[in-house]
Amino acid sequence: MKPTELELPIVLAPLAGGSAAVPLAVAVSEAGGLGFLAAGYLTAGDVRAQVETFRARSNRPFGVNVFAPPAGPPEPYEAFVASLLDEEARAGVALGEPRSDDDDWAAKLDVLAELAPPVVSFAFGCPAASVLERLQAAGSATWVTVTTPAEAGQAEAAGARALVVQGAEAGGHRAAFDDRGEEPYGLLALLQLVGAATDLPLVAAGGIATGRGVAGALAAGADAAQIGTAFLRCPEAGTSEVHRAAIASAAPTALTRAFSGKLARGVVNRFMREHADAPSAYPEIHHVTSPLRKAARASGDPDLVNLWAGQAHALAVAEPAGDVARRLAAEAREAASRLARRLGS
């Protein structure tokens, strides 16, 4: 499955954490885009169940995204966790235990090698060439998410068949191999840099919420646009009410490590402002704050929830996911026609 083979140049971003379960992915694939299941935070058994459920509902292509395991030890996090005790008292919810894990990595690879979804993509690192080869041999195209030109070079060297190029604008976790690496690149700059260095197909991600954005990313060298936030208001999405309200607002976003110990973009709220000193310690901090976030989602407290959102979140529309995909593709065609007229080409 190549990005250029899609009927619509629209790829659903893998929205780990429940926002994008099977119904949203099915809707995007059925519309002619590429639905994506997010294996992050799930057990290997849950991933199997999601893939099987998808296939029971649709015979269109889809992808599964997997978190690469942590590449190195976390920064010291004890003092930061201690600083969250006030939050514990305030919310009346016990903090989780800081612990490391590899998100069921080996078992997930076994399941994916067996089920062979059309696309398997990776975030937070580039797997060894042998891992990519195994999945390719099973019948999956392997895509690796990159955030710098250097990461793109590594992914190509490891044998990735396409690169998901994630700009600084993106909502949710940055896919960077090293959370403390280079300052984030804007999508348009990164597409030009990566496109100049590789002939691999590129999927653009980050802050794309309109057909103009899709057309802009494709004109800059991408073959498809990966879109997350613009689908979060869809009825098929598992987005909480408090999260939907934040996305529909014009509130600013920022990058933070406060919720998970890994840089992620969300709508700015009290928890982000007051815990801006969070260390790079994923998934340890993720596990610590998880009970707080769960309780706040249930109670509808916007100041304690991770309100993941890309920079263009205010442009998301509450409509069925298939309509979003078709509308963005149609708007992109209009933008392409306008561009051709402007340039006389």
Add this chain to the structure above:
Amino acid sequence: MKPTELELPIVLAPLAGGSAAVPLAVAVSEAGGLGFLAAGYLTAGDVRAQVETFRARSNRPFGVNVFAPPAGPPEPYEAFVASLLDEEARAGVALGEPRSDDDDWAAKLDVLAELAPPVVSFAFGCPAASVLERLQAAGSATWVTVTTPAEAGQAEAAGARALVVQGAEAGGHRAAFDDRGEEPYGLLALLQLVGAATDLPLVAAGGIATGRGVAGALAAGADAAQIGTAFLRCPEAGTSEVHRAAIASAAPTALTRAFSGKLARGVVNRFMREHADAPSAYPEIHHVTSPLRKAARASGDPDLVNLWAGQAHALAVAEPAGDVARRLAAEAREAASRLARRLGS
């Protein structure tokens, strides 16, 4: 002068500080783009001389960019200046005096109202509606550089005739009205947000160094692309040798206040790394570090010079400026054709 009236959709970024004096602006305008003179740091008399020199060499349209005066008091800067005494000793060059000024604002407006260049643009703030009206009445189109959706709204309300939409990728100073405002927006996200809220013509700025980048920005809603770094290696540019070498490298960039007290993007060097704690205090810090930077430019010390560069700097080519402008426009037409084929439009 509207952005859509340009023969090529290429606008030279106003490169204050000497890199872009008259020859570079003339070359871009003569090629069919819009050359820009940078009034920043100059006296009103120097601005007059540059405009007259441009007009003696070319009858093509051009613009002049002006720095809006500081909107508020600086953050305390005494401790930061004291921390630079080591640099003074190390370089054997006396630091400058921290002082505020308005960059000869009123006198420059008088000169521009008299000379009426086709375009007058502003950075670091939005002038009062009466200022824009005066220049419009004299015959200039007024463009205001914006970095957030809110700034775009302010500029439109003040009567700007076009918006220069500057993304986080841009090299040199950010044009933000408030240096401590929102986290920078990536260009593609900002173009979508601003484009959804206004019908004013938009000029996209930030990290555009290839024709694909130009096409991407235009597809996303811009009417022209403003380009700085990609012209810095041209023979017509006044770029120092040490700066040219940094631009030609693949070194990462970052935003810093270390050199001027205002956020600006440059290739990361020792001075930026060691003085990351600089306050928001412009132009005070600019005047303090000015002698250090001047001496380092002359001696070729890359660790003490402000190596302003956008995120796509590695894609800049050493060729005459007219060739750059024509090449980017031709590449943009190719990218538009590729986009139309991809989308079947």
